[in-house]
Amino acid sequence: MWVKQISVFLENKSGRLAAVARLLADNGFNIRALSIADTSDFGILRLIVNDPARAYQVLKDAGFTVSETEVLAVEVPDRPGGLAGVLDLLHDTGINIEYLYAFVSKSGGNALVLLKVEALERAVEVLGANGIQVQDYHIVHQI
Amino acid sequence: MYWNREMECMPAEKRQKLQLMRLRELVRRVYENVPHYQRVLREAGLRPGDVKSLDNLAHLPFTAKEDLRRTYPFGLFATPLANTVRVHASSGTTGKPIVVGYTRKDIDTWSEVMARTLMCAGVKDDDIIQIAYGYGLFTGGLGVHYGAEKIGATVVPISVGNTKRQIMLMEDFGTTALACTPSYALHLSEVLEEMGTDRSRIRLRVGVFGAESWSPQMAREIEKKLNVVAVDIFGLSEIIGPGVASECLYNTGLHIFDDHFLPEIIDPATGTQLPPGEEGELVITTLTKEAFPLIRYRTRDIATLHAEPCPCGRTHVRMSKVMGRTDDMLIIRGVNVFPSQIESVLLEIGHAEPHYLLVVDRKSPLDHLEVWVEVSERFFRDEVRHLESLGKTIKREIEGTLGIGVEVKLVEPKTIERSQGKAKRVVDKRDLPGKNKP
Numbered sequence: 001m002w003v004k005q006i007s008v009f010l011e012n013k014s015g016r017l018a019a020v021a022r023l024l025a026d027n028g029f030n031i032r033a034l035s036i037a038d039t040s041d042f043g044i045l046r047l048i049v050n051d052p053a054r055a056y057q058v059l060k061d062a063g064f065t066v067s068e069t070e071v072l073a074v075e076v077p078d079r080p081g082g083l084a085g086v087l088d089l090l091h092d093t094g095i096n097i098e099y100l101y102a103f104v105s106k107s108g109g110n111a112l113v114l115l116k117v118e119a120l121e122r123a124v125e126v127l128g129a130n131g132i133q134v135q136d137y138h139i140v141h142q143i
Numbered sequence: 144m145y146w147n148r149e150m151e152c153m154p155a156e157k158r159q160k161l162q163l164m165r166l167r168e169l170v171r172r173v174y175e176n177v178p179h180y181q182r183v184l185r186e187a188g189l190r191p192g193d194v195k196s197l198d199n200l201a202h203l204p205f206t207a208k209e210d211l212r213r214t215y216p217f218g219l220f221a222t223p224l225a226n227t228v229r230v231h232a233s234s235g236t237t238g239k240p241i242v243v244g245y246t247r248k249d250i251d252t253w254s255e256v257m258a259r260t261l262m263c264a265g266v267k268d269d270d271i272i273q274i275a276y277g278y279g280l281f282t283g284g285l286g287v288h289y290g291a292e293k294i295g296a297t298v299v300p301i302s303v304g305n306t307k308r309q310i311m312l313m314e315d316f317g318t319t320a321l322a323c324t325p326s327y328a329l330h331l332s333e334v335l336e337e338m339g340t341d342r343s344r345i346r347l348r349v350g351v352f353g354a355e356s357w358s359p360q361m362a363r364e365i366e367k368k369l370n371v372v373a374v375d376i377f378g379l380s381e382i383i384g385p386g387v388a389s390e391c392l393y394n395t396g397l398h399i400f401d402d403h404f405l406p407e408i409i410d411p412a413t414g415t416q417l418p419p420g421e422e423g424e425l426v427i428t429t430l431t432k433e434a435f436p437l438i439r440y441r442t443r444d445i446a447t448l449h450a451e452p453c454p455c456g457r458t459h460v461r462m463s464k465v466m467g468r469t470d471d472m473l474i475i476r477g478v479n480v481f482p483s484q485i486e487s488v489l490l491e492i493g494h495a496e497p498h499y500l501l502v503v504d505r506k507s508p509l510d511h512l513e514v515w516v517e518v519s520e521r522f523f524r525d526e527v528r529h530l531e532s533l534g535k536t537i538k539r540e541i542e543g544t545l546g547i548g549v550e551v552k553l554v555e556p557k558t559i560e561r562s563q564g565k566a567k568r569v570v571d572k573r574d575l576p577g578k579n580k581p
Contacts, residue, residue, distance in 0.1 A: 007525035009518050011555050037527045041534075042553055044525060063557045065518050069525040098526065116525075 002070035004052040009065035035101035075133035165430035244434035256386035257290020264374035268295035275323035282384025332368035360490030396461035482568035
């Protein structure tokens, strides 16, 4: 059910992001979605790729500090208020969102948003009960 | 387990007599054979016959590293080159190296004290010892080598580097003892982890580590990662190489083989001898060396001395682990800072690998200390606030220990150069007139 996200620790200096992108390209990975959380000194690059297990190994072998995190891929109606509706649902049930970012491609007619929450299962339950689709691991990594 | 029970367990009084006899003979020898010593002894108003007790040692002039540089290459040798069977030299990163010489008897002495060192660490004739100290001009490799052969261990003289091959042979040979620098031991444990080696195939049980100062916490870290007993051995090329002192398995400090190497602790600023237990610069007189004897050599290592008996039965004076170097010591905003202090903090937090670098700069008018710490996978979380709090904890703990403000920078693994020899812990960008250069 969860989507596997790869997180990479990057120092805030030029060329580091390019190094990751180059490494993934050279090993034939397709980056499906990404976001960067940055501070003045370092950043955390978050990636959704096809074959995350192998990507994890490739990055680790190249000497990067990497971790795997489970996130939710939530289908959000692609219209004004679509995201707000989903977030309200989670807010109302007291589920805190650590961060979210968007997918480039759509899933059917809907936009796809990646959500990091602590209560993964509960979030899926709440969303599902309200007719919001949470995308399957296999589907998301292959989109 | 002793190599030489008589000398290692000799009653203190008897040893003092032996030391005095050897000291008198040493002073006479250097006075007669080395122009430098004749000159400095005369300048101090001393004649060889003036040494009447061990207390008189405090009147003898010091020998400093500069004296060794100034007399490069053979100026301090006390025997003709015809009797010198070996030379070793320091790496000499700045200018000319320091050259030391050995007669055949010196090589025998060296093998003897290294045999004592290894037995002290629990290495026996049925051990397979992999010597991953550098061989060549550096004294580490050959020093341990001769001692290991003397006790009859099976020696694998692999030298430093090519870590994957080290691990392969370790596995295939069933190596039980490892001799290398502590930072290389740590590096080796990392590569072992990366290679995913089946740990049940590694039979290491003891590590004989030295040639750089390392904290007790780092020792525990190595013990955990390599599953060995980590024994600190101490030595320096100028004195003989490895084999000057060694920890035993009781963890009470390092036994100095003081029938050969007479230690003192002095205040590095004034040169005054300090009583046992007080921290200062270690000074050593080589009582028996023939080719390259030294009178009161200032090692620049900071340590304490202890005379109480050790449960192992050895009666040698013991020194603490080296706490730092007088020339590693950074003076930052008037405060003395040793890299080893930072290392202790990092290991105590347990939230960082002990890979760190101190970068000192002068952002006028104040000195500025930046501590770079590598973030290992073990402590990486996909949350900014987790990393920020890791950085803050490190900063707070270091500031608490040093009493000065520092900046902590979290860096990617392998950013800080891995040493195959000695670890580089400090980058000093300040342009100070009195700055110690290595």
